[in-house]
Amino acid sequence: MSSEEASLRVHATGGVVVDDGTTIAYYCWEADAGVTADPVPVVLQHGFTADTMADWVVPGTVAGLTAAGRRVVGIDARGHGRSGKSPDAARYGERRMAEDLLAVVAQLDLPAVDLVGYSMGAVVALLAAASPATVRRLVAGGVGAGVVEVGGVDTRALPNDRLAGAFLAEDPGELPPDIAGLRAHAEMLGADLPSLAAQARAVHRDGIDLGAITAETLVIAGDTDPLAERPHVLAGAIPGASLRLVAGGHEVIGSSPEFRSTIIEFLSR
Template sequence: MADELRTHDGLTLRYRSWSRDPDSTLPPVVLLHGFAADARLNWEGPGVVEALVARGRRVYALDARGHGGSDRPHDDTYYGESLMARDVGLLLDRVGADRVHVVGYSMGAVVAVLATARDGRISRLVTGGIGAGAVEVGGLDTRVMPPELVAAALTAEDAADAPERTRAFRVLADAAGGDRLALAAQIRAVHRDALPLDRITVPTLVLAGADDPLATRPEVLASAITGAELAVLPGDHLTVVRDPGFAGAVTAFLARG
């Protein structure tokens, strides 16, 4: 089922919800997708939603601003993970629970960290698809994914003209039916400040693909969050979420809280 939220700066965001037991007393789970994806592509297709629902969880997945069914302005001022974290707070208001678990992947993991540092309703956190870059450069690893090259790939007239190093993001955006100008605006506004990792005090699981160039040395991130656990699974940035172990690790970790 799809519903809408109105943001503080006038955008309309879409989110989806799933449940087999709407009266469940377990904390709801909020899923935050990665750059150029959307809720269905990142979470429903790989089976993460089904795995959680089968465990009796109510699940909510937000299409971030500029992505999926949400509004897609082309102005950079509407973007950045800090604004997206503020949007998560609005979704938590709508969910109306005192305790919520949050799972974020890639861009969504950065958003999840920012939201968890701000909002006491988040009682358990899973980050996926980020590693040492979250500690060393403040979010997605811009050393591997230079924003200017990603923007160039997204705005090139033809995919063949996109910089080879970042062409995969253009391919993903086209495959997902993304608005490339909106995505370019987000990547130009990507979070570059230090993440408030020292303010994460809830149980946290750091998930990473063994061959993910955007999540190298995930143990550095796990060490920067008090008490965080680490799980490394087979796959790269685009494939690890489809490994059965990914959904299994998420559901098992959240079931402990």
């Protein structure tokens, strides 16, 4: 099944209005007909500037999971996709997004989940997995030592103040190439730039109780990803976690068949 077919056969879409009044959008897909289904659904959390469709549907990850017998739930983080927007940085941060994710899990009455997050979404997933929620398997992609050393996405490689300013700049032609690329990607997706600037200012820095994670965990990253340097440091901080490197940089979520197949195989154990 193609990614386009997967996007057309979304079983249900919905929204949860969380405690601060923000609507969090989600999408559900059922396992393919004729495949023995795993009763535990997979919850997907995308990265910064993206959304469920861009990170998980278009590259074929959702289609691969449903073909493997998995029910899938994709969540648009606040400020992204179809979820609520705001230019107020106080309404953002990965811990707030983890609370949103758990609100969707509660709304759908899911007693246990397998959880996959990429980049910003990996920080969200790690925070959720360190909570009392029941996470059976966990995949943290596109992050590395920064989670341990600076508390989240590695702001040493991509300073959050420069990033926030880039999304509000009147002339993107003056931006450095790496940040200009992120802004161009966001604009291509029709993202709300003030909301992205607000999230950049609110990026998580408070640390995560990685020792509290009980899920079977895979850390996966591109071997040349500047935002996921030394991922073995992160894997070593999570009890029993395994590490997989795939060829490529931070774009592997959309460009690497090995990235997708590794995740699907790990979740299918």
